[in-house]
Amino acid sequence: MIRFLDTVMRLAMVPGKLVSWLVLPLIVFVCLTVLAAKYGLNSFLSWGAPIPLLGQAITVNTLADLQWHIFALIAIFGGIYAYADNQHVSVEVISARFSDRLRSIIAIIGNLFLTLPFCAVVVWYGIPFAGRAYMTGEGSTYGGLFDLWIIKSCLPFAFALLGLVAIVRAAQGLLALARSRETTSSPEEK
Template identity: 45%
Template sequence: MIALLKRIEEGCAWFGRAVGWATPILVISVCLSVLMVHLRINTLFEWDFTVPLFGHKITMNGLTDLQWHLFAVMVMLGGVYALHTDSHVSVDFIASNFTERTRRIIVILGDIVFLLPFAAVMTWFAWKFMASAYLSHEGSSYDGLADRWIVKAVMPLGFGLLGLLGLARTLRLIVQRILTRGAVAEKKIGA
């Protein structure tokens, strides 16, 4: 059971590790934008067919939108990875004085009281937000990127993964606690 829960946690975090590919694309996009401004170029490429997200061309506004889109993907999926690796913001100077058992109890209670309800509510609203963008064919009104639902789809994905990771972590910590208590009880009986 613990191995399955750990695999679920790692599967959720995989998305955060995979989003690392967005960093070099973001850097290239920023460099292209700076170059286009200095050369006074508005349209970088045009084509005769429709490409998802880009439409029929890549413009200066499209590159600016792309930067925001990539940053949003990195934040939404990177947050799941940060939670998995315990590299998120926490109150370490207080927690460092607690025992391992106390820290685990705080994590379990924090996940149950705060993380899981927050992730559930945000997934629900983010799904509606994305569905609205999809149904209305939302896109840029200033010659930027089309198909805004694509980037908005990362929100329910990110919050859903965050909730799934929190649920798997909570269950794993509870099962580990139960098994640890059982091992201690057996040890006392055998002594």
């Protein structure tokens, strides 16, 4: 069971690792946008047939949209990676005074009754949100990116993944509590 949970957790971290590489194109896109603004450029490249997400050209507006979308992916999937790796922000000033057992119980309750329901709500509303964008062919109104359903579909996927991480962390916490109870029980209790 522990090995299975660890495998699920490692797999949940893969999108965060992959998306981390988007920092490099993000830097390039920011620099290109700044240079384009300085020199009054609008269009970088154009072609005849539309390409998903980009349409028929790469413009300053395309790069501006890409910057926001890449940043959103880095924030969402990077946050999931940090949460799965237990590197997320927590209130150590308060929890440092608690026993390991109480910290584990609070984490389990938080995962099951705060994180998981929040993720369920975002997935529940995120799927039709992305679906409407797909059905209507939603794109940028000012010549940026097309096919916004691609980025919008990342929202329910990411929160489903975060919900999975919350379930795994709760299960790991329950197993840790069970193990600690076994090791602290006296021989007479066994």
